[in-house]
Amino acid sequence: MRKSLYALGLSVVLVIGGLGAMRYWARELTQFTFVPALSFQPAAPLAGDAYADPALWFSQGTGSPQDGARWRPTGAPMQEATVPAAVFFVHPTSHYDRMQWNASLDDATANKTADLFVRGLATPFNAAAELWVPRYRQATLGAFLTERPEGKLALDAAYADVLAAFDHFLAHADPRLPIVLAGHSQGSFHLKRLMQERVAGKPLARRIAAAYVVGWPVSIEHDLPAMGLPACTKADQSGCILSWQSYAEPADTVQMLDAYAHFPGLDGAKRGTPPFLCTNPLTGGESDVATNFSNQGTLVPDAALSGGVLMPGLVPARCSPEGFLLIGPAPQMGPFVLPGNNYHVYDYPLFWSNVRADVARRVNHWHGTRMNKPSPSSTQASAAKVAPTAAQPEKPKSWWHLWS
Numbered sequence: 070m071r072k073s074l075y076a077l078g079l080s081v082v083l084v085i086g087g088l089g090a091m092r093y094w095a096r097e098l099t100q101f102t103f104v105p106a107l108s109f110q111p112a113a114p115l116a117g118d119a120y121a122d123p124a125l126w127f128s129q130g131t132g133s134p135q136d137g138a139r140w141r142p143t144g145a146p147m148q149e150a151t152v153p154a155a156v157f158f159v160h161p162t163s164h165y166d167r168m169q170w171n172a173s174l175d176d177a178t179a180n181k182t183a184d185l186f187v188r189g190l191a192t193p194f195n196a197a198a199e200l201w202v203p204r205y206r207q208a209t210l211g212a213f214l215t216e217r218p219e220g221k222l223a224l225d226a227a228y229a230d231v232l233a234a235f236d237h238f239l240a241h242a243d244p245r246l247p248i249v250l251a252g253h254s255q256g257s258f259h260l261k262r263l264m265q266e267r268v269a270g271k272p273l274a275r276r277i278a279a280a281y282v283v284g285w286p287v288s289i290e291h292d293l294p295a296m297g298l299p300a301c302t303k304a305d306q307s308g309c310i311l312s313w314q315s316y317a318e319p320a321d322t323v324q325m326l327d328a329y330a331h332f333p334g335l336d337g338a339k340r341g342t343p344p345f346l347c348t349n350p351l352t353g354g355e356s357d358v359a360t361n362f363s364n365q366g367t368l369v370p371d372a373a374l375s376g377g378v379l380m381p382g383l384v385p386a387r388c389s390p391e392g393f394l395l396i397g398p399a400p401q402m403g404p405f406v407l408p409g410n411n412y413h414v415y416d417y418p419l420f421w422s423n424v425r426a427d428v429a430r431r432v433n434h435w436h437g438t439r440m441n442k443p444s445p446s447s448t449q450a451s452a453a454k455v456a457p458t459a460a461q462p463e464k465p466k467s468w469w470h471l472w473s
Contacts, residue, residue, distance in 0.1 A: 105167045105170050105209065106167070109170050111226060119233065126201065126202060127202040128158075132195075137184045138188070138191040138192060138200050141195070142379050144366060153432060154247050155197065155199040155238070155243060155246040156250075156428075157242075158190075158200065159253075160252075163185075163207065164209045165209060165210045170219055186253070189417065193421050196425060196428070198243065201242065203230070207255060231259045231263060235263060235267065247278040248278065257285035257312070261282060264298070265296055278307050278308065279428065279432070280310045280311070281424070282346075284413055284416045286345040289346055290340070291334025295336060296335070300346050301354070302355055308438075311348040311427075312346040314392075314393055314411075315394045315396055315411075317412055322391065322411075343391040350423050359385055360385045361383060363386075365423050366422030367384060369418075384396040384400050396412065
């Protein structure tokens with residue numbers, strides 16, 4: 070087990086080394102390193118019931134102690150209330166092969182690396198009653214680094230799997246639970262589109278307690294209006310979207326800003342200059358500044374990547390005018406920091422305990438708003454008294470039935 074984790078760590082280091090090379094050499098080197106040279110060959114669509122197979126999930130519903138998504142770091146609370154929600158989490162890119170545009174579902178290397186990411190990134194959500202984390206035929210890293218049409222085709226293919234997994238989730242998650250959407254990096258890229266197609270303007274929007282679209286920029290002008298929910302502006306709020314991208318200081322964000330400017334938003338237009346959405350995970354708001362004393366626990370991995378410990382008070386957080394989340398001087402988190410003091414890999418671990426508390430708070434707020442739905446108007450009440458209808462079975466008053 071430990072040897073395999075070391076191997077996974079080495080693969081991530083090699084990828085990050087390649088990303089570092091991108092900072093100093095030409096686009097040609099970038100494309101040679103990561104972008105497949107072969108033409109795009111579409112894979113066969115999944116069978117309609119493909120996600121009924123437990124093998125297509127890193128974690129499925131109530132899960133099991135063996136799920137990476139159910140792992141708990143040293144220092145995590147041993148006894149805590151179950152959060153009454155169903156979480157759908159889409160993992161980030163773990164496929165870096167330039168010999169294929171999309172990972173196969175049985176790609177051992179991609180799956181092992183994804184499992185490692187799930188342990189660090191999905192675990193803040195594992196107090197939920199249900200946690201669903203699908204495997205999908207993710208696009209390779211190079212799909213994001215090219216303007217060739219094959220890159221978009223690979224991303225579309227990956228999204229088709231995510232959508233199929235989400236539809237299965239909707240059909241089989243407990244319908245009495247509100248939904249928390251979450252993702253990171255490529256996962257958040259797909260989550261934005263999923264919200265545009267499945268949440269915006271749909272009845273399902275009422276069931277979303279929160280959406281954590283982390284590690285991928287959400288343009289306030291070109292993305293947010295199409296996603297169907299507003300930005301979270303305070304901690305005591307549900308039915309809203311959170312997003313952040315973490316940088317230590319001094320932060321070199323030039324490359325990120327350049328990529329952001331040229332990548333199209335959900336409205337199809339290039340997003341141009343910032344701002345993009347920045348939520349401070351230490352406060353739950355947009356523009357607040359929080360000291361390190363507000364940080365309830367950062368998940369710091371051990372050298373073997375086989376475990377980790379929660380360290381409170383390690384990093385502060387504040388949103389920059391452009392929309393980056395700045396965390397002060399660079400903390401020691403391991404070897405996977407990207408060039409420019411980019412803590413992308415650690416977007417969730419930096420704030421592990423605060424995110425966990427944030428999920429519970431927003432879900433509880435959602436239930437509170439459903440419990441306090443307005444009563445019928447006096448006109449409706451009077452009409453009911455004048456012309457009573459046949460007796461109807463009384464609906465249960467439990468929170469389980471309030472969203473429907």
